[in-house]
Amino acid sequence: MDRTDNILIQESLSGSMGAFDDLMERYQGLVYKVALSYGGRREHALDITQNVFLSVYEKLDSLRADASFKPWLLRITYHESINWLRKQRRHQDHEPVDENAPLLGRTHTQEEVLLWQEKAECLTRSLSCLNPKHRLAVTLKYYEGMSIREISGVLECSEMMVKNILYRSLEKLRQRLVQTGRVFQ
Amino acid sequence: MSICSEFEHLLEKMMADEIAPAETEQLRDHARKCDHCGSLLKLQEDLSAAGQMETELPSEDLQGVRYAVLRSIHLRSLPSTISTGRAGRTRVGLARLIWAAGLAAAVFVGGFFLGNFWSTSHGDPGSALIRQVYNDARKEKSLREVENSPLMYSNVSFSRVDDQKLSLSFDVARHVDLTAGPEDPLVRDLLIQALLNPSPLGARLKAISFAETNRDPEVKRALILSMLNDPSVAVRLKTESNLLNYKNDSEVQAAFLQVLRKEESVQLRLVALDYLVGNNVSQETLRAVVRDLRSQGETAVLRKAVAYLH
Ligand SMILES: [Zn+2]
Numbered sequence: 001m002d003r004t005d006n007i008l009i010q011e012s013l014s015g016s017m018g019a020f021d022d023l024m025e026r027y028q029g030l031v032y033k034v035a036l037s038y039g040g041r042r043e044h045a046l047d048i049t050q051n052v053f054l055s056v057y058e059k060l061d062s063l064r065a066d067a068s069f070k071p072w073l074l075r076i077t078y079h080e081s082i083n084w085l086r087k088q089r090r091h092q093d094h095e096p097v098d099e100n101a102p103l104l105g106r107t108h109t110q111e112e113v114l115l116w117q118e119k120a121e122c123l124t125r126s127l128s129c130l131n132p133k134h135r136l137a138v139t140l141k142y143y144e145g146m147s148i149r150e151i152s153g154v155l156e157c158s159e160m161m162v163k164n165i166l167y168r169s170l171e172k173l174r175q176r177l178v179q180t181g182r183v184f185q
Numbered sequence: 186m187s188i189c190s191e192f193e194h195l196l197e198k199m200m201a202d203e204i205a206p207a208e209t210e211q212l213r214d215h216a217r218k219c220d221h222c223g224s225l226l227k228l229q230e231d232l233s234a235a236g237q238m239e240t241e242l243p244s245e246d247l248q249g250v251r252y253a254v255l256r257s258i259h260l261r262s263l264p265s266t267i268s269t270g271r272a273g274r275t276r277v278g279l280a281r282l283i284w285a286a287g288l289a290a291a292v293f294v295g296g297f298f299l300g301n302f303w304s305t306s307h308g309d310p311g312s313a314l315i316r317q318v319y320n321d322a323r324k325e326k327s328l329r330e331v332e333n334s335p336l337m338y339s340n341v342s343f344s345r346v347d348d349q350k351l352s353l354s355f356d357v358a359r360h361v362d363l364t365a366g367p368e369d370p371l372v373r374d375l376l377i378q379a380l381l382n383p384s385p386l387g388a389r390l391k392a393i394s395f396a397e398t399n400r401d402p403e404v405k406r407a408l409i410l411s412m413l414n415d416p417s418v419a420v421r422l423k424t425e426s427n428l429l430n431y432k433n434d435s436e437v438q439a440a441f442l443q444v445l446r447k448e449e450s451v452q453l454r455l456v457a458l459d460y461l462v463g464n465n466v467s468q469e470t471l472r473a474v475v476r477d478l479r480s481q482g483e484t485a486v487l488r489k490a491v492a493y494l495h
């Protein structure tokens with residue numbers, strides 16, 4: 001049977017690098033996908049992912065024994081992504097997200113899949129118009145399939161607030177898509 | 186409440202999967218009549234569908250990220266010594282993966298690294314090892330005999346418990362000579378420890394040679410850690426050439442990608458590049474590598490990598 005997060009954390013704290021590797025492997029996809037929603041490109045998302053796991057290792061012993069790992073990890077991912085965005089701005093080499101660029105790592109096969117994929121990718125790209133917190137809520141809800149309750153645990157706010165954030169994000173996205181002439185039929 | 190703000194309320198319920206069928210009807214009905222709300226509903230549905238699409242994960246790169254994290258943790262913990270309290274809790278195990286040059290004395294050849302234990306009043310004096318430690322210490326011994334004892338102590342610390350007792354903490358190693366078959370699990374453990382624990386250069390090189398015939402996955406991982414972390418270029422080169430035998434192995438591929446990105450030695454990087462090209466690395470990964478190399482101002486490796494691009 002799979003070892004629980006808690007067991008892996010305890011083993012990591014007593015120095016097992018294998019356990020920490022297992023923990024990273026378990027969550028690398030989640031962290032990477034959330035990071036991709038901020039970094040926009042594979043290389044950036046990988047950089048953020050690396051910072052997240054280093055930060056997790058440093059802070060691991062501050063995680064309360066009764067707290068669950070996933071929301072805590074997602075908060076770290078969020079903060080590391082924000083840090084990354086800030087650094088990008090400071091270094092003035094921020095590459096604006098190209099809303100027409102294909103997302104890396106997708107394999108295109110049939111034509112109709114391709115058409116829909118282009119549309120979906122364009123939608124995903126347009127999430128960059130949302131503020132970081134709203135972007136996280138939308139990513140967790142639609143891309144990670146998390147419940148409103150789980151998201152409220154990550155954002156540390158009420159469920160009502162999460163719903164409100166999601167609604168306002170839809171409004172903002174709609175405006176954005178109208179502005180760029182990409183209204184979906 | 187206006188009709189549109191009621192729609193807002195219903196849409197929030199829909200997003201929370203709390204909406205009743207009758208309410209869904211009500212929501213769709215309004216969406217058909219109102220352009221604004223209609224486009225919001227469409228967007229919510231498109232997002233749901235877009236989110237269902239699988240994002241292909243760059244698993245090789247993520248494995249590389251994990252190695253980089255582990256490597257960075259090793260390097261950061263280098264100056265820290267084994268101590269008590271919080272740091273001890275998190276670092277004792279790590280110390281076993283660290284090369285401490287000062288500890289690499291010749292007496293460790295073939296030695297048996299048993300880890301540290303505490304011989305305090307809370308210790309377990311019944312254990313065979315502690316009994317052996319006490320027996321060895323009780324004999325009348327000259328300085329020379331103590332120095333040449335088969336039990337070797339290191340990482341020793343003393344503290345006073347009370348007027349009657351001292352608390353002792355140390356690692357103990359004992360020299361052992363044995364014969365064993367090549368498949369014996371002890372052989373695997375010794376290979377891994379020789380690669381990852383403090384041991385002299387010669388012992389590490391010899392372990393790498395013996396590891397060539399051993400296909401245990403943990404030995405492979407020890408070789409990877411050695412290639413990425415060993416302070417000696419000679420050792421890293423030897424582990425690298427040993428790892429070339431692992432064809433189309435995703436862990437080895439990820440490690441070679443790390444070498445290409447982080448290794449100081451050009452020689453190691455050129456070999457890593459050849460391996461990757463010979464083992465069906467994707468053009469996309471290769472392009473990412475070329476980008477990295479370019480930003481590092483690399484020349485020899487870059488020229489070779491570019492030649493491999495279609
Ligand atoms: Zn309306």
